[in-house]
Amino acid sequence: MNTLRKIWCRTYQTAFRVALPLLPYREPKLLENMDAVADLLAGKGLSPVLIVTDKGISSLGLLRGLTDALDAQGVEWRFFDEVTANPTIHNVEAARQMYLDEGCKALIAFGGGSSMDCAKACGARIVRPKKPVQKMRGLLQVMHRLPTLIAVPTTAGTGSETTLAAVITDSETKHKYPINDFSLIPHYAVLDPAVTAGLPAGLTATTGMDALTHAVEAHIGRSTTAHTRAMAIEAVQLIRQYLKRAYDNGQDLEARAKMLRAAYCAGIAFTQSYVGYVHGVAHSLGGQYGLPHGLANAIILPWFLEEYGPACHHRLGELARKTGVAPADASDAEAAGIFIAWVREMNDSMGIPRTVDCIQPEDIPQMAAHADQESNPLYPVPKLMDAEELAHMYDVIAGSQTAGKGASHERRIPYQSAAAIL
CATH class of the missing domain: 3.40.50.1970 (Rossmann fold)
Structure with missing residues (x-):
């Protein structure tokens, strides 16, 4: 992204961050x-x-x-x-x-x-x-x-x-x-x-990882507050403890209740602190191919965390340590790496693929333009990317290129197989 556009995006985001305490956010009353x-x-x-x-x-x-x-x-x-x-x-x-x-x-x-x-x-x-x-x-x-x-x-x-x-x-x-x-x-x-309780295991997995994506994108963004950080941390803690339990046993009502609470906390976090490019790209894939949103977010999340690199290490490392995903004495970079590996392990354990095959090269420019238009300047992401840089990420998500050091495509599963888990 060119310098002038970066300045515009960050100025826009700063204005929203300053205005956060004055905006009419509210939380629904619980029944x-x-x-x-x-x-x-x-x-x-x-x-x-x-x-x-x-x-x-x-x-x-x-x-x-x-x-x-x-x-x-x-x-x-x-x-x-x-x-x-x-x-x-x-x-x-x-x-x-x-x-x-x-x-x-x-x-x-x-x-x-x-x-x-x-x-x-x-x-x-x-x-x-x-x-x-x-x-x-x-x-x-x-x-x-x-x-x-x-x-x-x-x-x-x-x-x-x-x-x-x-x-x-x-x-x-x-x-x-x-x-x-x-x-x-x-x-x-x-x-x-x-x-x-009757939710199929595949949907339990992808919707749970959707909640994780909300919490992570809210926490690593540049418009957080003490309240949204606390909500994101609680959400990740609950997901870490209860998502696999709910996936393994759909009738585990304690796990189901805790996951509802996790989704609620993550929703509060991203409502005020926004999401990021994971959502911008996921929306474009849903619009173009009908890819379910939770599945798209689950697959895309680790790729973008790797692509952000050092720009997200401090906030992601903090999240990893505070939720117990990484040891308390891990450095930011170490903790961030452990967190990304944990996300992939969670996906793997629930049959969620690492890449999809539905992406057609001729569709990428238009999808990247849509993702750029949705995300910039609104989403306060750790690292700004324009349509050209986002286009590269579609190749990554499709499994045709490698994002980040040590990325693996060993679990490249066709889109048809991925959709079957739903």
């Missing part, structure tokens, strides 16, 4: 269970309510606890279960139309990050009917209070129940639109481990 959701809606007279979810969740009967609780309180409900893995503008518009047609008064996002992203964007379109999703892209393009939004995560990873972000895919252009606005933060969140 214990589905009965609390029904009590809240009944007490506020918010009926009917639109439940936004996907067909996988509706077909598995995971909504029964919620709908039974709503029925017991006399709260009418409708459900929209057309959300796709990378929610599209069409999904958003269809959900919005159902909300309006049915006279709904509140939204419940029930599922993973995709359901929450769709519900958030649906709420934004409800309160901004003349503003299309494409025009909401970027920062503070909604600026209206959404209808009451309750988030019920069924995965422990996205942290979307805490965040001001929604990511929507334009099916025609194959481009993802990140929408960032304080009004998108859900008003309430339900961290109920019982609804995550």
Whole structure:
């Protein structure tokens, strides 16, 4: 990246860091269970309510606890279960139309990050009917209070129940639109481990590593606060202790509960301190090829940590020592190296590949441009990179080049095989 653009990016990021204490961040109010959701809606007279979810969740009967609780309180409900893995503008518009047609008064996002992203964007379109999703892209393009939004995560990873972000895919252009606005933060969140107990092992793995990516990118960035660092550290500690347990035994409710807490903490951390190029590249891969976001983040994370090199050693080393991943007496460089090796070991132990084969060389320039446009100047990354430098990273992620010293491609698995774990 040229010098003038670096100055612009760092100036922009510094302004946001200085403004952090003044910005209207908030955390959702926590509800214990589905009965609390029904009590809240009944007490506020918010009926009917639109439940936004996907067909996988509706077909598995995971909504029964919620709908039974709503029925017991006399709260009418409708459900929209057309959300796709990378929610599209069409999904958003269809959900919005159902909300309006049915006279709904509140939204419940029930599922993973995709359901929450769709519900958030649906709420934004409800309160901004003349503003299309494409025009909401970027920062503070909604600026209206959404209808009451309750988030019920069924995965422990996205942290979307805490965040001001929604990511929507334009099916025609194959481009993802990140929408960032304080009004998108859900008003309430339900961290109920019982609804995550049926999560397949592959999704447990990739969503858990998604939470890890949020915590790491927030901690190594240049816009941290004492609170976001503490949240990131707690998230990594919990992931280190409980993710593999949840992966090995999906009915381990203690591990499930701790992973929900980890995702929540990581969500708080990156909502205020932002993410980095891992997310910019992952979004482009999701938009272009439909690669699931958690899987993309899990694969990409160690490659970028290596590429950042000394620029991230101090913060990454600190994170490694404080979470017990590295010994307390390890130097920054040693601790950072140990942390990167631990990330790869976690991926390996859960069947997550190190590279993917879906990346086509002819697609890289456009994807790199999208990642550059999303990430710069917003994301306060340790080391700035432009579209050309990001393009190199797609080659790395595809396994065609080596990033960092001692990188290995021994577990280069085709994309089809990687997707099969989902």
